[in-house]
Amino acid sequence: MNKEKSLISKKDLVKSWLIWENFPQTCYNYERMMGQAVAHVFVPASRKFYQNDPAKKKEMMKREIEFFNVHVEFGSVIIGMIIAMEEQKAKGKEIPGEFITSLKTSMMGPLSGVGDTIYQGVLIPILLAICIDITLKGTIWGAILYFVLMFAFSWIFSYANFMFGYRAGAEAVMDFLEKGILNKILKGAEVMGCMVMGGLVSSYVKITVPLKIVTSTQTFSIQKQFLDVLMPNILPFCFTLLILFLLKRGWHSLKVIGLIIVIGILGGLFGILGV
Amino acid sequence: MSVLQAFLCGVLYYLAIGNMPFVGLWTLQRPLVCGLLTGVILGHPLIGAMTGASINLVYLGFISAGGSMPADMALSGILGTAFAITGHLDAKTALSLAVPIGLLGTIVWYARMTYGSIFTHLADRYIEKEQYNKIWRANVLYPQLVTAIITIIPCGIAAYFGASYINGLVKVLGGTVLNIFKVIGGMIPALGVAITLQYIYKDDAKVFLFLGFVLATYSKLGLLPLGVIAGLAAIIYMQVIGSKNKNEVSFEDGGDYE
Numbered sequence: 001m002n003k004e005k006s007l008i009s010k011k012d013l014v015k016s017w018l019i020w021e022n023f024p025q026t027c028y029n030y031e032r033m034m035g036q037a038v039a040h041v042f043v044p045a046s047r048k049f050y051q052n053d054p055a056k057k058k059e060m061m062k063r064e065i066e067f068f069n070v071h072v073e074f075g076s077v078i079i080g081m082i083i084a085m086e087e088q089k090a091k092g093k094e095i096p097g098e099f100i101t102s103l104k105t106s107m108m109g110p111l112s113g114v115g116d117t118i119y120q121g122v123l124i125p126i127l128l129a130i131c132i133d134i135t136l137k138g139t140i141w142g143a144i145l146y147f148v149l150m151f152a153f154s155w156i157f158s159y160a161n162f163m164f165g166y167r168a169g170a171e172a173v174m175d176f177l178e179k180g181i182l183n184k185i186l187k188g189a190e191v192m193g194c195m196v197m198g199g200l201v202s203s204y205v206k207i208t209v210p211l212k213i214v215t216s217t218q219t220f221s222i223q224k225q226f227l228d229v230l231m232p233n234i235l236p237f238c239f240t241l242l243i244l245f246l247l248k249r250g251w252h253s254l255k256v257i258g259l260i261i262v263i264g265i266l267g268g269l270f271g272i273l274g275v
Numbered sequence: 276m277s278v279l280q281a282f283l284c285g286v287l288y289y290l291a292i293g294n295m296p297f298v299g300l301w302t303l304q305r306p307l308v309c310g311l312l313t314g315v316i317l318g319h320p321l322i323g324a325m326t327g328a329s330i331n332l333v334y335l336g337f338i339s340a341g342g343s344m345p346a347d348m349a350l351s352g353i354l355g356t357a358f359a360i361t362g363h364l365d366a367k368t369a370l371s372l373a374v375p376i377g378l379l380g381t382i383v384w385y386a387r388m389t390y391g392s393i394f395t396h397l398a399d400r401y402i403e404k405e406q407y408n409k410i411w412r413a414n415v416l417y418p419q420l421v422t423a424i425i426t427i428i429p430c431g432i433a434a435y436f437g438a439s440y441i442n443g444l445v446k447v448l449g450g451t452v453l454n455i456f457k458v459i460g461g462m463i464p465a466l467g468v469a470i471t472l473q474y475i476y477k478d479d480a481k482v483f484l485f486l487g488f489v490l491a492t493y494s495k496l497g498l499l500p501l502g503v504i505a506g507l508a509a510i511i512y513m514q515v516i517g518s519k520n521k522n523e524v525s526f527e528d529g530g531d532y533e
Contacts, residue, residue, distance in 0.1 A: 023294075026294050027391045027395065027414050029389070029392040030392060036394070036413060039414075040415075043410055043411070046407045058402060061402045117475075120336065120338040120339070121475055122475060126502060128307060128331060128335055129335065130502045131307060132332060138321070138325070140314075142328065143310070143328070146302075146307055146308060147302050150301050150302050151301075151302055187479075187480075188509040190475040190478075191479070191483050191512045191513075192502075192506055193471065193480075193505075194472070194481065194487065195501070195505035197471055197472055197475075197484060198483070198485060199487045199501040200468055200498065201465070202487075203491060204464050205461070205465045206462075236462075239465050240468050240472075243469035247469055247473050254378070260462050261459055264371075265459075268454050268458040269451065269455065275457045
């Protein structure tokens with residue numbers, strides 16, 4: 001592949017990537033998910049592949065508008081890879097169309113899984129937690145910092161991933177996935193994420209008990225003289241663990257919100273809970 | 276709030292949820308960011324950013340996987356912030372108002388996911404006719420026009436009328452009711468943390484939650500330095516594990532993603 005002349009230019013590739021990064025979910029739907037976004041990505045390629053064979057060109061486009069759903073930035077490696085494969089096929093290599101489709105669908109599962117966990121489960125929460133903390137200290141820079149970092153990271157990562165997929169091709173991508181490098185990164189990310197979340201609970205979950213026990217000789221404040229002595233913020237921490245326990249038991253987040261509202265109404269009404 | 280400001284709030288909501296360029300789902304959709312922009316529209320950027328940040332605590336780890344959307348955090352961030360600024364609410368009260376709004380907003384998302392397939396069939400037809408240059412219309416132009424209509428109008432109306440309504444409501448509600456709102460607002464960020472933890476609180480990582488909590492509680496460190504310490508802790512952990520398991524070839528399958 002290196003020695004042969006490629007059918008599409010670097011400019012076409014960049015154009016394809018821009019379409020993928022910007023419009024993957026502009027028409028997100030239950031039937032094909034991102035399917036037609038992939039077809040859209042193939043439009044620049046369609047001008048170069050199968051110049052003299054409209055039937056085959058149509059066949060390619062039909063293949064690429066099928067169901068597809070993946071994490072955008074992690075999945076861009078698949079898009080790069082299938083462009084490379086379609087190019088080989090257009091050059092006359094014996095690659096069955098079904099092979100491209102099945103490879104595409106078999107890779108979207110693992111990449112979505114890892115992508116959603118790392119992005120939405122670790123990267124975004126950590127970055128958000130830090131930037132929320134900066135913002136709540138009284139500056140708009142936290143919000144701006146979050147936007148800039150997230151934007152830059154997504155674009156750079158997606159581009160690199162896309163080009164890696166195009167250059168390396170299917171074998172190398174599969175090889176990379178099987179070596180479990182992603183799992184190692186995930187493990188470290190979990191450690192970091194847990195620690196930041198612990199700090200976040202301490203700063204931003206607020207539950208106090210304003211109750212005071214008044215006797216003839218003294219007043220005993222439950223919060224100040226018992227809970228805070230035990231450990232400050234122990235109540236919010238235990239409450240967070242309780243919610244985690246409920247979620248792991250299969251509670252829907254709606255049900256948890258309902259529970260919080262009930263506790264809040266009862267606690268606030270009778271003066272048991274405060275902020 | 277002027278009509279123009281309400282309209283701009285609607286446009287902001289459209290940009291955040293319509294998935295137009297600039298990776299809306301990772302950036303603009305977050306209440307931290309759209310709260311700031313709502314604040315800019317209403318002339319109070321800092322209050323906007325801080326209210327948005329408080330609202331965002333609930334949605335810290337909201338995961339939308341496989342096309343699901345558990346709550347519409349953009350709508351919750353924009354309207355919550357708008358009400359907070361125009362109604363002079365504090366962040367915690369705004370937060371307990373914003374969460375139900377976010378649940379309501381998911382209707383828009385599921386509507387999009389449904390009508391989107393109409394345009395996919397249009398794209399099918401373009402391919403059948405070999406009009407590949409028209410695919411962008413089916414993928415971007417038409418669906419985005421519909422999305423713009425169903426986002427800008429309701430959000431704009433809610434911002435315009437909601438603001439004056441909330442203003443009166445707060446005056447009517449007495450101290451106890453507002454206190455209840457605050458208590459709920461204080462507790463609800465725990466949900467955001469717990470949802471995040473669902474995905475990362477496992478095996479050896481568990482103890483680091485306690486470490487982070489105790490460290491932050493007694494040191495009063497901000498989250499930025501704590502994040503740096505956490506990053507270093509992760510590296511140390513990896514190195515210790517790495518030297519321990521040097522001879523074990525197999526890595527965990529990590530297959531329990533949901």
